[in-house]
Amino acid sequence: MPIFEAPAVYVQSSIITLATYFIQHAYLRERIDYHSTDANFIPLTPNKAFYIRRDNKNRQKLINVFDQDGNKVYTIQRESSSNPVWSMLTYPSRREIVSIRAGFFLKAVDFHNKPGLQHRQINAESGHQGRLKTFYLNDGHKYAWTRGTKYLERFTNPGGNDEETRERLAKVRLLRQWKFDYEMTIDDTKVDPEVALATGFISMMTFWGVGDITETVGPTKLPEQPQPQSPVVEEPPKLVEQAVSVEVSEPVVEQVVETTEENQESVPASPSVIGGRTRNVELASGVHLVVDSYDTDLIIEQI
Structure with a gap:
């Protein structure tokens, strides 16, 4: 019992x-x-x-x-x-x-x-x-x-x-x-x-039972446990600004001026030798000639 x-x-x-x-x-x-x-x-x-x-x-x-x-x-x-x-x-x-x-x-x-x-x-x-x-x-x-x-x-x-x-x-x-x-x-x-x-x-x-002969040695020493390592935080790579030189040549300019459908015509012409840049040349009243020194084709548009 x-x-x-x-x-x-x-x-x-x-x-x-x-x-x-x-x-x-x-x-x-x-x-x-x-x-x-x-x-x-x-x-x-x-x-x-x-x-x-x-x-x-x-x-x-x-x-x-x-x-x-x-x-x-x-x-x-x-x-x-x-x-x-x-x-x-x-x-x-x-x-x-x-x-x-x-x-x-x-x-x-x-x-x-x-x-x-x-x-x-x-x-x-x-x-x-x-x-x-x-x-x-x-x-x-x-x-x-x-x-x-x-x-x-x-x-x-x-x-x-x-x-x-x-x-x-x-x-x-x-x-x-x-x-x-x-x-x-x-x-x-x-x-x-x-x-x-x-x-x-x-x-x-x-x-x-509790009759064992005991020795005053204190608690058993346990082996030390390895401490967990903290994760390593990697810094992002630093961006270094560098000056970049770019050579830009003057583009071929092809300017088209929108006009009314009633009055528009294109006239081919030969370029004049104009030194290294684009300039406007006045031909007649209301007509502009856009000339580029590197272009071989000219477009004359009448506004």
């Missing part, structure tokens, strides 16, 4: 915490994540970090999630301390994106904003691959959170010995012993951060 699952999870987490504490103090930490496999491991190259912490004023019902800049980006909350179902909401818009059931018998996530990805059940596996919390996404690969190293790994050809590949996508680290204070570093180019947070939260509640 759901009313008994939340208290059972609390007892389970307390037992795991104490067991982890004594195992690590007995220098048997390697036994926690024991596995015998010839799989090829692809290392994690994180580019984003989240910090998951209980709210100091409402520890049993509210979890805050911060980004690497200290901004609150998500909240994980439930209605009562006896309810095993949590809701993960964006902050500050308060939009629910996933329901998380971190129960003693059933562990699952239900996404509300991812087409084709709704209900996913979290299963427990133990064997030569180690102790795992496994689930599947739409790409068909098996995903799993490991027990000791707390890696989120994507399996290709699981159980294929030296042909098996385990690609590490995220890692969780306890920051303060006995405190629900976790850091998650992730490569968001390979896995959805909301999927990693929702499934990782189930492991925080039911799989890892």
Whole structure:
């Protein structure tokens, strides 16, 4: 029954915490994540970090999630301390994106904003691959959170010995012993951060406990991301005005004077030698002769 699952999870987490504490103090930490496999491991190259912490004023019902800049980006909350179902909401818009059931018998996530990805059940596996919390996404690969190293790994050809590949996508680290204070570093180019947070939260509640021996090393230093370069604005080419000299020869002038249809006649004539320019020569009353020194044809028009 759901009313008994939340208290059972609390007892389970307390037992795991104490067991982890004594195992690590007995220098048997390697036994926690024991596995015998010839799989090829692809290392994690994180580019984003989240910090998951209980709210100091409402520890049993509210979890805050911060980004690497200290901004609150998500909240994980439930209605009562006896309810095993949590809701993960964006902050500050308060939009629910996933329901998380971190129960003693059933562990699952239900996404509300991812087409084709709704209900996913979290299963427990133990064997030569180690102790795992496994689930599947739409790409068909098996995903799993490991027990000791707390890696989120994507399996290709699981159980294929030296042909098996385990690609590490995220890692969780306890920051303060006995405190629900976790850091998650992730490569968001390979896995959805909301999927990693929702499934990782189930492991925080039911799989890892808070008994790890912690070192005061502070947050994980992430590699610096290249800054986007501003676009280069090229100046348009400047137009340089240049003086252009043009040699213009005197054109052949052919002037036609409109007259009435009643009185118009053209008389050919030979040009006189007139020096280099056009001039008017008066021939008779009412008659003008237009002469160009470069023209061989003359038109005499009577107005």
